[in-house]
Amino acid sequence: MIKNFRIVKATTPLSLESEMVHWLTHSHTEYELNLYINVKATIFINETGYFINDNDILFIPANVEHSIYLSNKPKNTQYSRIVINFNNNFIKWMSQVLPIWSYIDTLREKSSYKISLKFEDYLYVSDLFNKILENYQLQNSSDMVINFYYLIKYLANSKNHVNHDSKVYEISRYLDENYKEDITLQKLSELFYLNPSYISRLFRKRTGLTIVQYLQFKRILDAHNAITYKGTDIATACYESGFGVFSTFTESTKD
Structure with a gap:
């Protein structure tokens, strides 16, 4: 072996x-x-x-x-x-x-x-x-x-490391950097000059996730790291990671 x-x-x-x-x-x-x-x-x-x-x-x-x-x-x-x-x-x-x-x-x-x-x-x-x-x-x-x-x-x-020109990549990078904020499809539409429905369809087709799911996963990861490695209490981690409502955080972590 x-x-x-x-x-x-x-x-x-x-x-x-x-x-x-x-x-x-x-x-x-x-x-x-x-x-x-x-x-x-x-x-x-x-x-x-x-x-x-x-x-x-x-x-x-x-x-x-x-x-x-x-x-x-x-x-x-x-x-x-x-x-x-x-x-x-x-x-x-x-x-x-x-x-x-x-x-x-x-x-x-x-x-x-x-x-x-x-x-x-x-x-x-x-x-x-x-x-x-x-x-x-x-x-x-x-x-x-x-x-x-x-x-x-x-x-x-190899030079074929992710296509940095794709709109989905640009949108995901924006979400990665700003997930703690209140982000809506309308706001993304204004930032990227694309129809909200088109952004929603394109993002889900490319990633298998909705914008809301992606943001939830980012926030869950942030809260998990704060609780596990920084000793932050659950309520504080919830709000600091971008969950405006504590019940939304608890429901998300059940899935």
Whole structure:
């Protein structure tokens, strides 16, 4: 067995009745690299939201908090991905023969952890993921390691890190920076010169979330961090995170 490294192709049925499935905020001591096969999700890393669709790739550094909101539309959706976990000991072992540290550092320091690939690039990357998985299962460490090196190098050098020109990206960045304020569709319409109904449809189509859901999730994360790490009392955390009414906060955290 290859130490300090694992890869698995995972499929999770979302059999719940709710349209959104929330996986609580967590972190792990390993790096995580995901190739998403069938998914529509919003993943928050350090409170920044990334909208994930089929064929997207997401790199999550070690010891970084993240939470996942999966769309369950249509109901009973299958959530599928190939996920690689590895730690610094594995990278140290690899670096004895391959110059991988610089590429890991590049991935950690990029302004976005999400990578969206063109179709031809996706074919190459997905082939590498599958080769790594196959060789891992066969315990063929030499081929697995070289393909993993090619993958990390390719992703580190990739220019396809999220489209900063998209309106949804601009709107989400505004929400990330101002979620504690009273934000309405009308206000967003005036800021971005778009029809309120169009903003609502576009945002939900791209992210699987309504504007209200996105704001609630941001506020819940902020309140959770204040309560857990700063010792803030629940009522104060509620108001400081942007929930105008305490009952709205308590109802949101029940979902």
